[in-house]
Amino acid sequence: MLRLDLAAVLECHPDKQIQAATPVLPCQAAMTTAILEHLSTLSVSGQQLRRLPKILENGLPKMPCTVPETDVPQLFREPYIHTGYRPTGHRWRYYFLSLFQKHNEVVNVWTHLLAALAVLLRFWAFAEAEALPWASASTLPLLIYVLSSITYLLFSVLAHLLQSQSELSHYTFYFVDYVGVSIYQYGSALVHFFYTSDQGWYEHFWLFFLPAAAFCGWLSCAGCCYAKYRYQKPYPIMKKICQVVPSGLAFILDISPVAHRVALCHLAGCQEQAAWYHTLQILFFLVSAYFFSCPVPEKYFPGSCDIVGHGHQLFHVFLSICTLSQLEAILLDYQGRQEIFLQRHSPLSVYVACLSFFLLTACSTTTAALLRRKVKARLMKKES
Structure with missing residues (x-):
């Protein structure tokens, strides 16, 4: 100047x-x-x-260039993705700094990293505006849900950012990712049960819904970890079945109170803002599930979607929007349905249900750790 x-x-x-x-x-x-x-x-x-x-x-430290699929082991290759792979065997610093490098996982990393930040900021703004009673039993399911949402998003970030370091790291961080998904499934079930469910649904399913949701959450983690451990590339269709079927069952069960309420609301000419956000949650999840299950559009444009635009990235984008829609719906339900919550639930029942969240976390973590041990033993045998 x-x-x-x-x-x-x-x-x-x-x-x-x-x-x-x-x-x-x-x-x-x-x-x-x-x-x-x-x-x-x-x-x-x-x-x-x-x-x-x-x-x-x-x-800045010099970053190794990305390499084509022929320069990485078969384990790291993705169908129809030809370039943009990070070389294996480097120090951990390289993989952390690759957050700022152009490669075929960077969009997967940033979509969930930004979504985690958005969840945290939105919840923090809501907590300040509502003067949230942190120690209240009525708030505990909401806190666990937010914790589970941020956990699954950050575990996904770690998986896509660090899995290229070695074969053992690949398995380890994807197992961590599956634990995060299990945690998020049960966190969603908690808030759907306590804040969202309609009275007609609640009267029929209140007794076994949360235990069944906890079991399905663990089954989802176990199925994904086992499929990752059991099947080698090129993956057979059974791998996808072992992953999608348990996760699909968990979703159907967890979303049932939402689907029941949304259906009744729309049949009556829905005027509830929360119900519309719940509707968006379901739609965005179904779209994300499609892109998770099918390698499109890269299947039709091999090599053209290597860095930006392949199906798993679209899965991340729609799943992030699904989570943000769900969060908005849950915050509205928490605001507008406190009287229903207090009529149905005693503090003790809330504490017991929330304690089961940490038991599920322990069971899923143990399952992932056991299968990681089997993977490590197999890799050591392979090297020897």
């Missing part, structure tokens, strides 16, 4: 007028020299700014 000494100017021109024809005075010459010096400084600063990207690039 060009800065002039106003006092010096006024001293040279006490009448605050500059006559164009007036001969140059010594103070005018001094002012002209100062201006030229400032312009020279600006020119140098501009050259430095132009060199800044190069300076920053030289200051």
Whole structure:
């Protein structure tokens, strides 16, 4: 920025007028020299700014280039994705810094990282606006749901960011990802049960819904971990069945109170804002499930969707929108259905249900750890 000494100017021109024809005075010459010096400084600063990207690039550690599929083991290759793979065997720092590198997993990482930040900020704004009673039993299912949402999103970030380090890391972080999915499924079941369910659904299913949801959450984790451990690439159809069937059962059960309420609401000419968000939640989940199950559009454009646009990225995008729609619906239900909650549930029943969340987490983590041990033993045998 060009800065002039106003006092010096006024001293040279006490009448605050500059006559164009007036001969140059010594103070005018001094002012002209100062201006030229400032312009020279600006020119140098501009050259430095132009060199800044190069300076920053030289200051950062050198990142290995991505490689084609032929340069990574079969385990890391994805159907119809030909390039953009990160080489294996580097130090952990490289894989963390690859968050800022262009490769075929970076969109998967950023979609769920930004979604986790959005969930946290939205919930924090809601908590401040509502002066949320943190210690209340009525708030506990909501807290666990938010925790489970952020957990599954961040576990997914870790899986896609770090899985390329080695074969054992690949299995380990995907097992962690499956634990996060299990946690999120049961966190969703909790808030759907306590805040969303309609009275007619509640009277029929209240006794066994949460135990069944916990079992299906564990089964989802166990099925995905076992399929990952059991089947080698190129994967047979049984791998997808072992993953999709348990997860599909968990979704059908967990979404049942929402689907019942949404159906009744729309049949009656739905005016509830929360019900519309729940509707969007279901639609976005179904779209995301399609992209998870089918490798499109990369199947029809092999090699053209390597960095941006392949099916798993679209799965992440729609699943993130599904979670944000669900969060908005749950916050509205929490606001508007407190009286129903207090009529149905005692604090003790809420605490017992929420305790089962941590038991499920322990069971899913143990299952993943046991299968990781089997993977490690198999890899060590393979190396020997």
